[in-house]
Amino acid sequence: MNSLYKQDKGIAKGSLADVAKTGKTSIAEAFISCDAVAIVDTSGSMAGMDGTSKSRYQKACAALRDIQAAFAGQVAVVSFSEDATFCPSGIPVDKGGSTRLDTALRFAKIADIPGMKFWIISDGMPDNPDGVLDLVKQFKCKIDTVFIGPDDDSEGGREFLQRLAKVSGGRAEDAFGAEGLGKTLKLLKG
């Protein structure tokens, strides 16, 4: 059963897959022009609606669609929950479960190349916060974080993401319940 209320499907315009298909090339070739990796939380809590008609996951998908359309071929998407999944379609894949940000960072480390930006988009505390911070220290590139959880963040997710960004030398942004995620990503993209 889908834990995120409604799974987004298809290929986002401007995603790596879209660029590869249009250019009749491979995903690997398309990745050469990529300068940002969005690491997106798809754990169970992302199904939270925050009193609106759409889940945090759906809002994240919409914001990611916008940013990829605006910057075609420049943003790669990796989703994570129990494990990490590369999503060339530009739409985070929901696999449900816990928040293994450490696994996602290990997975995304391959793209830790000069000039690359990393954005962690999450609404909560990861399963292994100390392990995550140890991994962040190994990254050469800065990691920005975007909190998309509720205002009353009892778990301390917002604070953790701020700490993570500080360790990395990146920026910590608050998308105010995912509503402002699109604007925040455009700001980070620069």
Added chain:
Amino acid sequence: MPSNAYINPFSFLSDDEYKKLEELWLNQKWDTIKWSSSFRVDYQKDVPPSIRLELRPLRIFYIASVKNGYANATTKQSIESFYDWDILFTERSLREWFKDWNWENLTRYEVLGISSKATDNEVIAAYRKLVRQWHPDVNPDPEAKDKFIYLTETRDLLLNENKRARYDAGLFLQKQTDSEQKFLTSTFTPPVKCGIITAKIRYEEGCKPTVEEIHEWKDIIVNNQQTISGWDREADNITLIYRDIPHHGFGKVYK
């Protein structure tokens, strides 16, 4: 896997069986002759009976761009049983066999015939060797100019440290892509053609037989025309279509 060294893919057949196979090819009697089970051999005898691999000849009438995330091409084993897709091809098996047909389906390392760990000097040496072959001034092939440009792009990409690192990361991520994403994002188009092949096939209970590795492919040529097949759902049978033998532009035609 295709190889420069000739290895008889039918070595598992007895002389009599091979002779019979040759007669079938030469006489083109596929519609009437049923394939003998004597052509079947156990490829790995130690696998459980529910999952077995066999190396066997097949008559292939059609490969379509069907994608299901596991086997991105489908074919017809028998022209008589046209209602069902009999055998699935893994995308990998097709890519590996037909890779010389389309450089875009190869990695940049494969284009130059070098390892992904190749040094700059090795990249340059491989480029120089190939560019002598594909320079439009010496190669009259109409695709030579495109190949020359592609080779030069490949060299420039692999000699640029940052771009090469991104490309390597892209290759890694591409390999990690799960089946659903592969289904959504595949850019591979299988060839549409008929042939007689030998292939390593996986038989698994509840699944359609799947070609894991093509060992030999012989195009079906009739009156100097390549045979391909069309499949109209309204029709009673598959329609065989003949077309001029295409020029593949890579100096190698599989027979």
